[in-house]
Amino acid sequence: MNRSSIDLWVGVFVVAGIAGLLFLALKVGNLATFSNSQVYQVQAKFANIGGLKARAPVKSAGVVVGRVADIRFDNESYEAIVSINIDYNYQFPRDTTAKILTSGILGEQYLGLEAGGDGVMLKNGDRLRLTQSAVVLENLISQFLFSKAAEGKPEAKESGK
Amino acid sequence: MQQSPAAQRVVAQPIAHPIVDIRKLSFGYDPKRPVLRNIDLAIERGSVVGIMGQSGCGKTTLLRVIMGALRPSAGEARVLGHAIKELDREGLYAMRRKMGMLFQFGALFTDQSVYENVAFPLREHTDLPEDLINDLVMLKLHAVGLRGAAHLAPTELSGGMARRVALARSIALDPQLILYDEPFTGLDPISFGVIVRLIRELNDSLGATSIIVTHDVQEALRVVDYVHFMAAGRVIAQGRPDEIRSSSEPFVRQFVNGSSEGPVPFHYPAPAYDADLELATH
Amino acid sequence: MRVADVRARLERLGTGVTFHVLRLGFASRFLGHLVLHSGTALRRFRLTTAEIYFAGVLSLIIILVSGLFVGMVLALQGYDTLQRFGASESLGVLVALSLVRELGPVVAGLLFASRAGSAITAEIGLMKATEQLSAMEMMAVDPIARVVAPRFWGGVLSMPLLAALFSAMGIFGGYLVGVQLIGVDAGAFWSQMQAAVDVRNDILNGVIKSAVFGVAVTWIAVFEGYDAPPTAEGVSRATTRTVVTSSLAILALDFVLTALMFTGGTHQ
Numbered sequence: 183m184n185r186s187s188i189d190l191w192v193g194v195f196v197v198a199g200i201a202g203l204l205f206l207a208l209k210v211g212n213l214a215t216f217s218n219s220q221v222y223q224v225q226a227k228f229a230n231i232g233g234l235k236a237r238a239p240v241k242s243a244g245v246v247v248g249r250v251a252d253i254r255f256d257n258e259s260y261e262a263i264v265s266i267n268i269d270y271n272y273q274f275p276r277d278t279t280a281k282i283l284t285s286g287i288l289g290e291q292y293l294g295l296e297a298g299g300d301g302v303m304l305k306n307g308d309r310l311r312l313t314q315s316a317v318v319l320e321n322l323i324s325q326f327l328f329s330k331a332a333e334g335k336p337e338a339k340e341s342g343k
Numbered sequence: 344m345q346q347s348p349a350a351q352r353v354v355a356q357p358i359a360h361p362i363v364d365i366r367k368l369s370f371g372y373d374p375k376r377p378v379l380r381n382i383d384l385a386i387e388r389g390s391v392v393g394i395m396g397q398s399g400c401g402k403t404t405l406l407r408v409i410m411g412a413l414r415p416s417a418g419e420a421r422v423l424g425h426a427i428k429e430l431d432r433e434g435l436y437a438m439r440r441k442m443g444m445l446f447q448f449g450a451l452f453t454d455q456s457v458y459e460n461v462a463f464p465l466r467e468h469t470d471l472p473e474d475l476i477n478d479l480v481m482l483k484l485h486a487v488g489l490r491g492a493a494h495l496a497p498t499e500l501s502g503g504m505a506r507r508v509a510l511a512r513s514i515a516l517d518p519q520l521i522l523y524d525e526p527f528t529g530l531d532p533i534s535f536g537v538i539v540r541l542i543r544e545l546n547d548s549l550g551a552t553s554i555i556v557t558h559d560v561q562e563a564l565r566v567v568d569y570v571h572f573m574a575a576g577r578v579i580a581q582g583r584p585d586e587i588r589s590s591s592e593p594f595v596r597q598f599v600n601g602s603s604e605g606p607v608p609f610h611y612p613a614p615a616y617d618a619d620l621e622l623a624t625h
Numbered sequence: 626m627r628v629a630d631v632r633a634r635l636e637r638l639g640t641g642v643t644f645h646v647l648r649l650g651f652a653s654r655f656l657g658h659l660v661l662h663s664g665t666a667l668r669r670f671r672l673t674t675a676e677i678y679f680a681g682v683l684s685l686i687i688i689l690v691s692g693l694f695v696g697m698v699l700a701l702q703g704y705d706t707l708q709r710f711g712a713s714e715s716l717g718v719l720v721a722l723s724l725v726r727e728l729g730p731v732v733a734g735l736l737f738a739s740r741a742g743s744a745i746t747a748e749i750g751l752m753k754a755t756e757q758l759s760a761m762e763m764m765a766v767d768p769i770a771r772v773v774a775p776r777f778w779g780g781v782l783s784m785p786l787l788a789a790l791f792s793a794m795g796i797f798g799g800y801l802v803g804v805q806l807i808g809v810d811a812g813a814f815w816s817q818m819q820a821a822v823d824v825r826n827d828i829l830n831g832v833i834k835s836a837v838f839g840v841a842v843t844w845i846a847v848f849e850g851y852d853a854p855p856t857a858e859g860v861s862r863a864t865t866r867t868v869v870t871s872s873l874a875i876l877a878l879d880f881v882l883t884a885l886m887f888t889g890g891t892h893q
Contacts, residue, residue, distance in 0.1 A: 185671070188678045195682045199786025202793040203832070208816070210721050210796055211824040237823070408761060436765035450760035464764050467771075486726075509760075 220270035222306040223251060226280040231262045232316025233291045234282050240266055242295040247272045250293060265295065268304075275300035276308065282316035291316060292297075361385035362520060362552045363409055368418035370408060377416070378404045380576040387568075391546050391553045393563045396573035397598065397607060405573070406522055409554065410444060410539045411435045423520060440468055444522040445515030449505040450527075451497040457484070457508050458493040464515045483511040486548075505536025507541070514545055520552050521545070527559040539566050560599055564588065572598070574606075594609055641732025652848045659803075661848070662767060666774035676779025680741040684787060687736055692724075692791035695732060696798025699723055703799075704807055716809050717818035720799030726887065727832045729792030731879050733858060734838035736769055737784055739873035742846035746778050750860035758851075761872040773847050780846065784839025785832055792831065829884045839880055842871040 231253060240248035248268035256263050269272065277298030286292050298312070363386040371377035378401045384496055386392050394402045407413045408420055411427050420427040425438050443579040461480045465471060471479070484490040487507040489513050497505060506526065513521060543566050546553045557563050564570070564584040572587065572595055580592045588599060597605030613619070666673050703719040749772065752758050758768040797817075822836045823830065848865045853863035 188675055189671075190683045192674045192677045195677065195685065195783075196786065197683075199681075199789055201787070202789040203828075205793050206725060206789060206796075206828050207824050210725065210818055211828050212824040235827075412759075412762070436767075439763060439765040442763070444760070444763040446756045446760055448755070450756035452761075453755070454756055463766075467764070467766050512764075 221267035224308045226264050226310040226313050227261045228315045230315040240293045273303040276302050279312040280310045281314040358385045358387045362388045364421040366419045370416050391569045394467045394569040401576040404574050406556045442520045443518035445513050447525045449509035457495050461512045487511045536540045562609040569574040642715040645690040663768040663774045665770045668687030672785040673778050676775045680780045684740050688787045688791050689794050697802045698794030700799040700802035714813035716803045717814035718821040718847035721818045721822050724792040725827050728790045730834040733788040733791040734875045737843045739868050741866045741883050742842050742867050745846040746850040746864045750863050754855035777847050780843030781839045785835045786833030834882050838843030842876045845871045
């Protein structure tokens with residue numbers, strides 16, 4: 183193996199390795215979609231964020247428009263404060279609603295934005311006033327049982343026991 | 344019955360400006376078991392000197408001290424004017440650039456050709472252009488008679504040829520001091536004669552000093568100017584070849600004559616013979 | 626009698642542990658010396674590229690073929706389980722995440738250790754046994770800078786590239802089996818994969834893992850070679866030790882790194 187063919191093969195190897203990395207980053211990962219676009223940040227308060235995590239997608243009409251940046255707990259109002267990074271290209275009105283939804287039946291949770299009708303748009307640092315917390319399974323079940331029990335009582339009264 | 348060798352009895356003639364000057368040198372890997380004991384030795388510039396002795400007498404260790412691979416536990420070793428004990432890595436490397444060493448089986452770099460092996464010290468330590476290096480490499484290879492083998496790989500060489508290439512490599516930078524570690528081991532008679540001739544020729548043409556560590560008595564006595572004879576870590580005799588041949592020191596006599604009886608016994612220490620054979624002794 | 630036995634065993638255990646701790650210390654100093662004297666390896670980059678060739682390029686075949694097969698098997702096994710939950714369209718996600726996060730760095734690392742790591746140990750060990758390293762030392766050239774450092778950097782630079790190629794080949798293999806052979810929808814395969822694999826979290830972490838493994842394996846390989854007893858038996862034992870120690874190190878480091886990187890739900 184003489185010098186120049188070693189150099190050639192090493193060059194080929196390095197190029198192939200970098201190509202592999204690029205393939206992984208672009209075709210396999212989500213580099214192409216999102217990383218370096220400009221974002222602006224808004225905040226929303228929730229009574230319960232359920233399973234929402236940082237970097238969870240923020241979708242509107244099913245399309246990803248941003249990412250959850252950070253989730254903190256407000257010790258005074260005992261609510262969760264979620265910071266949202268929204269892509270600069272997408273403008274939302276001030277009365278947009280933020281809901282925590284689940285993809286599929288048992289999938290991961292994401293933040294859904296439903297645009298309102300206000301003429302003024304959200305700016306960096308604004309707060310979304312209308313929010314809907316995550317659906318917690320236990321609450322749902324106890325609600326269901328409670329309503330079933332409530333239905334049962336008037337029926338019992340009617341059938342005259 | 345073993346005798347411990349007598350301490351140095353022969354008094355050497357003082358040499359002015361010895362190239363290697365060793366005084367009261369002691370060394371041991373383990374301080375309780377010294378390999379070298381209280382050695383006094385001086386080597387005159389321009390001479391070919393032999394350090395001889397039985398296997399395990401410490402001669403290879405002494406060589407390693409001279410080349411700076413080992414630090415003296417006690418005493419002093421001065422080589423080419425530098426005190427070994429005081430040298431740091433930089434100093435050691437600077438000293439070694441003026442020395443050449445031939446290892447027992449050549450120690451050629453197996454991933455490089457003969458040419459590249461000889462060119463190695465030139466490329467590493469000088470900024471000479473390639474055509475000048477080419478001339479020097481060819482010169483050195485010609486001196487050892489292997490200019491035609493320049494493009495062979497070390498694995499294609501016989502033992503004798505490999506050693507000659509290693510010799511060419513060790514003189515690439517025209518050293519002042521050349522060290523030989525058992526250069527005659529395993530050579531056929533012709534290669535033997537060639538190496539012997541080369542040692543003397545190169546030493547004289549380079550104006551260098553050569554130190555040969557060996558136990559090939561008869562051949563070495565023919566080429567050296569002076570001999571230091573070692574046993575059990577001490578120098579027990581020294582002198583010119585004819586003085587050594589006619590020495591009355593028992594160790595030296597046994598060694599020079601190659602006899603199996605003498606101060607170095609034939610039998611390794613063992614219990615009584617009949618005990619090992621389990622003969623009934625009542 | 627029994628107490629003396631136990632005591633002897635404990636003493637041997639203690640000596641063994643001390644020996645290994647001392648060895649680890651020596652190995653660390655060796656690494657420090659190596660890194661500090663890497664000037665030659667980096668200035669005369671030719672030396673290092675030659676080593677990238679021997680460690681990286683010559684490992685390509687085994688890495689690419691293994692990657693392909695691992696990806697194909699992942700797709701087969703994965704499909705079998707996923708389709709039971711009606712989630713067969715997530716096959717791409719399964720294959721990609723398994724490879725990029727774990728199998729790519731780990732399996733490529735294990736293969737690298739056994740092919741390139743053992744070769745490096747054998748080479749350095751043999752050079753030591755035939756006194757080539759001493760000869761170099763005697764010619765006032767630091768063998769660690771000239772022989773060991775280029776091999777170290779060659780291995781460290783090759784490893785992440787090999788892991789990336791392993792993962793890429795594996796995903797391709799998964800595509801071949803999943804889409805072409807089994808019939809999973811190509812669009813779903815790639816789009817779900819893209820949605821689930823995050824560049825920072827998954828791919829970058831995989832690259833970091835492979836870099837850490839590269840350092841660990843190559844360090845072990847050059848050290849075992851340099852420290853090997855200069856005999857035939859010594860070198861062959863050292864080679865075996867390289868493969869075993871590297872493999873264990875990869876798996877242990879993998880656990881530590883995974884715990885640090887992919888902790889999932891502990892923080893939001």
